[in-house]
Amino acid sequence: MKAGKFFPSRRLAWGRRFGAAAAAVAGLGVSGAAAAADNYPSRPLRMIVPYAPGGNGDIVARIVADGLTTRLGQQVVVDNRPGGSSIIGNDLLAKAVPDGYTIGVIASTIAVLPSLMPKLPYDTLKDLTPISLVGQTPQVVVVASSLGVNTLKDLIALAKSKPDVLNYGSTGVGSTGNMAGALLNLMAGIRIVHIPYKGTAQINSEVMSGRLHVAIPSVTSSLAHIRAGRIKPIGLTSTQRSNQLPDVPTIAEAGLPGYSAVIWNGAFAPSGTPKPILDRLSKEVAAAMRSPEAQKRYGALGAETIGSTPQEFDAFLRSEIEKYAKVIKASGLKAELVR
Structure with missing residues (x-):
């Protein structure tokens, strides 16, 4: 038996078997993820909040947590991890298991940190996945x-x-x-x-x-x-006037078109969280923020609820990072840990 005639066909046979096996495994992976999403959530969720209890960031996170608890039928437990300009909590979220059971609510300084502190222990755009923009507070x-x-x-x-x-x-x-x-x-x-x-x-x-x-x-x-x-x-600093200060114009109205610098809060998950779960979380966060209770509590902070898709929030986050990178470079600001 000549090797030249036998082994090519043998390799071809093994290639076909391997390809079929790989396809089967991939199919199982997709169906497994879909099944996990169908049964999600089956246990309580942990919400990492990189701020101390009682502050604005914590209050906003608890509004989201309460809304999600009602919407998902599972308790969403707030885990405050303050310190290091929110870096400690952000890093903990970035390194969490991406199964949809650990999420976080983070404020707009997350868009500032990459330019102010280039040596972060996580990559904002690679290690964290946007779920939904929760809302914004004008200054x-x-x-x-x-x-x-x-x-x-x-x-x-x-x-x-x-x-x-x-x-x-x-x-x-x-x-x-x-x-x-x-x-x-x-x-x-x-x-x-x-x-x-x-x-x-x-x-x-x-x-x-x-x-x-x-x-x-x-x-x-x-x-x-x-x-x-x-x-x-x-x-x-917002693009629209505030109901609490209706006679005060926006900075854009008052002479600087395009100016916008609001305090915003958004929900994030670790990168790698299955898309069906991200989509479900995004949908539920948006619905929770539209509820009369959330509107009342968030409005008391002088804030506006939003709710967005992961794709919309991702585009917004990237634009904010780019904007503040230019501001920091032009202003010559130097890193300093902020609360």
């Missing part, structure tokens, strides 16, 4: 009453006449207030100096005293002071 540019500024155009004009003289406060480098101020500087061509503070309450107090000229806190944290006339609002 508001407020000024000291003693500054003599009534509009955003007034502020820009004053800042251009006094570069590096005016200041604005935030809770630290990379915080939402810092990013909003840096974007304002970049788009308006002005130089208002950033001063970090330990908390929003201190910032509001400094603006009221006139020691701090400008701040960009959330609407919720500044609303009482605005209504009391202790600080003056001149522009919202």
Whole structure:
């Protein structure tokens, strides 16, 4: 028997058998994933929240967790893992088993971290998968009453006449207030100096005293002071006006078209989570955020519920990362762990 005649046909036979076996295994994998999705969820879910209990990020996450518990028929347990500018919790989520039973709700600083801290222990776009954009909270540019500024155009004009003289406060480098101020500087061509503070309450107090000229806190944290006339609002960072401050224009309306710097929160899963489960979670998060209870609780934060598909949220996340990469590069911001 000649090897040249036998072994080619033998290899061909084995190739056919291997191909058939591989196809069968692949088919089992697809049907197994579909079956898992059909039975999902069969046990409680863990929701990692990279913030301390009681803060805005924690409150938002619990609104989502309560809604999902009702929608899915399984308890969604919040697991607070604060620290390291949310990096600790983000990394824990990125390294979790991608079976749909560990998810997380993370705020907009996740789009800032890749440019501010290039050596993260995880890759934001490769290790985390967007589920749904949950909602957004507008910030508001407020000024000291003693500054003599009534509009955003007034502020820009004053800042251009006094570069590096005016200041604005935030809770630290990379915080939402810092990013909003840096974007304002970049788009308006002005130089208002950033001063970090330990908390929003201190910032509001400094603006009221006139020691701090400008701040960009959330609407919720500044609303009482605005209504009391202790600080003056001149522009919202969102693309739409706030129901709580209907007479305050957006920054885009007030002279900087295209400006947007909101605090947003989104639901994420570890990469590798089966698509049918991601789609189910996305659908349920969106439905949960449309419920009257979620609307009421989220609205109390001065926020707007959203709900999106994984694809929509992924595109939004990438655009936010790109936007803040440009801001950080242009502003020369240096890494600093923020809360």
